[in-house]
Amino acid sequence: MRHYDPSIRVDTVIAGKLRRYHSLPVWRQLLRPFSILLPNIRDLFLVGCGFLQSVVKLFLWRPDVVFTKGGFVCLPVGCAAWLFKIPLVIHDSDAHPGLTNRILSRFATYIGTGAPLKYYPYPEEKSQYVGTPVNEAFKPFSLEERKELKASFGFDPRQPLVVVTGGGLGAQNINDAVVKRIHELLDITSLVLISGTNQFDDVKTLTPQDDPRFQLHPFISGNMHEYLGAADIVVARAGATTILELAALARPTILVPSPYLTGGHQLKNAAVYAETGAVEVIDEIELQVNPQLLVDTITTLLANPVRLQKMSKAFHAYAKPQAAADMAAIIERVMGSIRRGRE
Secondary structure: OOOOOOOOOOOOOOOOOOOOEOOOOHHHHHOOHHHHHHHHHHHHHHHHHHHHHHHHHHHHHOOOOEEEOOOOOHHHHHHHHHHOOOOEEEEEOOOOOOHHHHHHOOOOOEEEEOOOHHHOOOOHHHEEEOOOOOOOOOOOOOHHHHHHHHHHOOOOOOOOEEEEEOOOOOOHHHHHHHHHOHHHHHOOOEEEEEOOOOOHHHHHHHOOOOOOOEEEEOOOOOOHHHHHHHOOEEEEOOOHHHHHHHHHHOOOEEEOOOOOOEOOHHHHHHHHHHHOOOEEEOOHHHHHHOOHHHHHHHHHHHOOHHHHHHHHHHHHOOOOOOHHHHHHHHHHHHHHHHHHHHO
């Protein structure tokens, strides 16, 4: 939140999402009326309410351009923009478009993407690969800087460091794999486990608290880029922003995408970067059955510095430090064409 400007007005609209789970066949989803079917019916009503709210707001504001970033909350706003023929600019962080962006792209004036255009069905004449904006603090650290960071965190700078994170709330199957193989992991590396707030207390009772090779945190804010930047290997989820932050840091990464999220977005994200050898991918369901898979993957990578270097280079090729400026330039270009058309 370092760059948040409190003078910017924030308004909200009601919205709802379509629940559909990649790991469940459609027929099984239909058999869950209280957790899937009925909430989806309710949320269709919420989308309609949000659309009416958006219509009123855009009628009063009369904006030159509407910019949406994806996600279900953007659907009613984008549809209202279409109704008033207001130019719509969208940005798609995921390597494969979600439902909202697939709908809005049909009448979008211009589209920015987080991954190369070949992964999207969007018309090339109105699309541009800009990358995903990340905080400018996420940039590569030199070997000496990484050693200094390790020492500042209390680790032996001569030893490899692995950082495992499942996001703010954590990822239970990743945490469980670390807990079950904590001693094997500490035999080969220093380790930081960012467990998330939900499982922190449970993990704390099952992991060593007096071993200088291990640190457990519920969450890290402020200097997360330093922990990730100091790591020899990062184990993480496959959210679009997380991936591009790690690409900006040029850190060798093992992705464990969630197979349970709507549309299988994380699985698709991970596949894009694995295709070029930029990351390693571990199947979460396999990890749940065989937590040794995490130890074996880390061991293999640490024993192959050439492979780590190639991963770092391939991953960093996806970094787009000018992504925010390029996206802003697209919006300004659209606005400029509108103003010229009015003159």
